[in-house]
Amino acid sequence: MSRELFGRSEFNGGENLHRPTEEMMTPEERFKAVEVMKGRLEEDFISLGEILSEIKSKRIFKIKGYKNFRDFVEIEHNLSIGVCNKLVKIYDYYVKALNIDFETVKEIGLDRLNTIHPLIKDADYVVQEEWLKQAEELSQQELSEKVKEIRVKEKENSKTLKDVFVEQFMDNMKGYFNCSGKDLNYKLALYFQDMELDKVNEVIRDKQRRFEEEIEESHTKARKHEEETTPPSSKAPLQRGELKALNTEDTFPKGSFVEILRRRK
Template sequence: MQSNYARTENMSPDEKFRAVANLKENLEDNFISLGQLLSEIKRSKLYRMKGYEAFRDFVEAEYQLSSSLASKLVQVFDTFIEEMDVDEATIKDIGFDRLQMIRPLVAKADWQVRDEWVELAGEMPTKDLREHIKEIRKKEKEENLDLKKVFTDQYLERMTAILNCSRTELNFKLALYFQDADPEAVKQVVRERQRRFESETAKEDNN
């Protein structure tokens, strides 16, 4: 990819804008170069030269390209080329559809697992890969729900013991406790603690 980088780095902003317009006509074959150009335009904020304050407005108005698709092109390039340095031939063989399917999983995985995902995406047909990802996400969701259930049961057991009441009575007592609480403050605390809980459980799973 080095020669490709050099070629785009030597392009003027106007040449990059024109290149995007040409490349988007055949997205499946050109998604690597298109992702690279869009990544550079976004990172360097070149869209401001065209009078746009936001990248999404630029791609939608100039190229009739949805901001969602443009972001996926950028993310695929940044993840698999910039970060992982996967060779261009492998990237092309896998294709944009399968790469953007595995990217969210790759982004949160360690390096060994990242390589395994790339290898898997290169071997599995799109339909099979989609089903495989669906099963993994389902399993992760179930495991996460199980941990939340354990946490909830432990908390309820502790509170019923502290207040010396049944679980039904506990609901009433908790309602009394929260009736005058600031809803926004409660939501903020819950969000922060949920993020911390999920982050800590994710770390435990990776150890």
């Protein structure tokens, strides 16, 4: 697909150069194009990404005497390596991998494309299309909020009962001592400083065994409950440690780990 990388740009003190495609550019023209386009990043981010991608992948920066891409962009053009890698990533993924045309990519914009990239880079075609559609229709703020919601849900769904137990313990301790996490670590270090660690380890092993046994029991009950109440066609495997184990109606002894987690959930 033929694409116009830039219009009549000023190079070499006023000399007007025009190249219809990046493939026709010499290394020196690529270097000059970077210098011109970095001043209008919002407009030319995808074209700049294409040129930087070529310079990086083909190691054209060596012509200028640089050993690596980072030194080339930071020293030669005073550009952040983070920004340049982002531009390369956006071009390589959306234009080269997904074959989206320049105009569509430009209309969506750098920020929105970067926002949805983590969610679609390993997704299937349907998910990619849905997020691209939303990126076109939503504002940056609306899109960021939507992505944040998805991230929070993914984080919550990935938690194990052990994660929940640790979070609850730390929150309770910070609340009781009215301190930050850093200060709490300091207080715990003071507390354990003179403790007999062999005895502490015995207590920990005993409580860890109890915790894991109770979690396994809750998991078994949750699986049984799901098998009894869910139609075969819609069943999904219950993962070990999944928080569904807290939602069963089965009772556990007062003071058990599962009962404590359930009350605080």
